[in-house]
Amino acid sequence: MVSVTIEEMPMDTRKKSDYQPSLPERYHLSDEDIYEAMKEIPGYLDITLGDFKELYQIACRCALQRIAKSVTAGDIMTRDVVTVKKETPLLDVAKLMADKGVAGVPVIEEDGMVVGIITERDFLVRMGALGTKSFMGVVENCLVGKGCVAAPIRAQKAADVMTSPAATVKAETISLDISNLFRERKINRVPVVDNKGRLIGIVSREDIVHSPLISKTF
Amino acid sequence: MLKEYFNKMKGTTKSPPAVSLAEIGWSWVGAFLGIAAVASLNYKILENSDLVLIIGSFGASAVLIYGAIKSPLAQPRNLLGGHIFSAVIGVACYQLLGSHMWLASSVAVATAIAIMHVTKTLHPPGGATALIAVIGSAKIHNLGYLYVLMPVGLGALIMLLVALLVNNIPQSRRYPEFWF
Numbered sequence: 001m002v003s004v005t006i007e008e009m010p011m012d013t014r015k016k017s018d019y020q021p022s023l024p025e026r027y028h029l030s031d032e033d034i035y036e037a038m039k040e041i042p043g044y045l046d047i048t049l050g051d052f053k054e055l056y057q058i059a060c061r062c063a064l065q066r067i068a069k070s071v072t073a074g075d076i077m078t079r080d081v082v083t084v085k086k087e088t089p090l091l092d093v094a095k096l097m098a099d100k101g102v103a104g105v106p107v108i109e110e111d112g113m114v115v116g117i118i119t120e121r122d123f124l125v126r127m128g129a130l131g132t133k134s135f136m137g138v139v140e141n142c143l144v145g146k147g148c149v150a151a152p153i154r155a156q157k158a159a160d161v162m163t164s165p166a167a168t169v170k171a172e173t174i175s176l177d178i179s180n181l182f183r184e185r186k187i188n189r190v191p192v193v194d195n196k197g198r199l200i201g202i203v204s205r206e207d208i209v210h211s212p213l214i215s216k217t218f
Numbered sequence: 219m220l221k222e223y224f225n226k227m228k229g230t231t232k233s234p235p236a237v238s239l240a241e242i243g244w245s246w247v248g249a250f251l252g253i254a255a256v257a258s259l260n261y262k263i264l265e266n267s268d269l270v271l272i273i274g275s276f277g278a279s280a281v282l283i284y285g286a287i288k289s290p291l292a293q294p295r296n297l298l299g300g301h302i303f304s305a306v307i308g309v310a311c312y313q314l315l316g317s318h319m320w321l322a323s324s325v326a327v328a329t330a331i332a333i334m335h336v337t338k339t340l341h342p343p344g345g346a347t348a349l350i351a352v353i354g355s356a357k358i359h360n361l362g363y364l365y366v367l368m369p370v371g372l373g374a375l376i377m378l379l380v381a382l383l384v385n386n387i388p389q390s391r392r393y394p395e396f397w398f
Contacts (some may be wrong), residue, residue: 038235042390048233082362
């Protein structure tokens, strides 16, 4: 995030020209656009420019809500999920995550039931990450102390560090609810499970951003 | 608050664009034929009878059903429903409140608008149809509730028929947008 968005600025410091309209308003039509369109349609249209604009904005908001509701976890999830078992040694977990370039892996039982999830943060916390439990927290701890900060967890297994139970969603959970879950739980990915709790996929924040239904529409 | 109130009177938007020459031409043709149909029947055939087929509000209907054919107000449901409901209300008001003409007139028009809203048949000329039933000539008054069927119902039906025939001739026009 490079710049501070207008929404984060206190209301009273906003100049009128800085006003950032809500999404439907941002796609708004000018009176001239509507005037030109009306000229193209033969016949007298019994509606004012203002009424049309209002209709358009409300319709646009309805459309956005409908689209947000029509995209489900099943549409956008990654089906080929990197997973570990409870007894997987942490060294193997770390190696797997590094090899596959993933920042989180669900921990599953033999039958595919999701019992937890391990993310970079679970490692960082146990490596003495300070403050916001970020990688820079580990660096800070490293600079202060001595030796490998991962040493204390070298012998541990997946079950020892995983977050359990993990938040999960169903294939039919709508993307809007997943976005809210990410924000509320401060998480970046969520396993998708079937009715019996068995893993069928995973949705990350990236999957939501790249959701084809959303990017195609806008 | 007062400033806000007066600010509303400024308006917020500009008027819609003018229509094409073809649109003007077809509006003229439609209105000519529609009014000619009811007027000729009225003046050629019913001249010496007690019956009427043309009333002033048909001029207003012509504006909508030949000149603004996409308008919801100009659709068959509105044209027929608006005239017929308003006619009933107009006759009833004259017969019940006719001794106070000012009251009969105002109640007729106001109630006609309300009923047209309720029945989703808003058609501005309906207000005139209700008013004519009250203030109209002795000939109109003598019709009683026949006023609803003729001139109002039959006249509106004839004008609708002309609208269907004429408005669908040019490629750029179609009528109606919906029936009911």
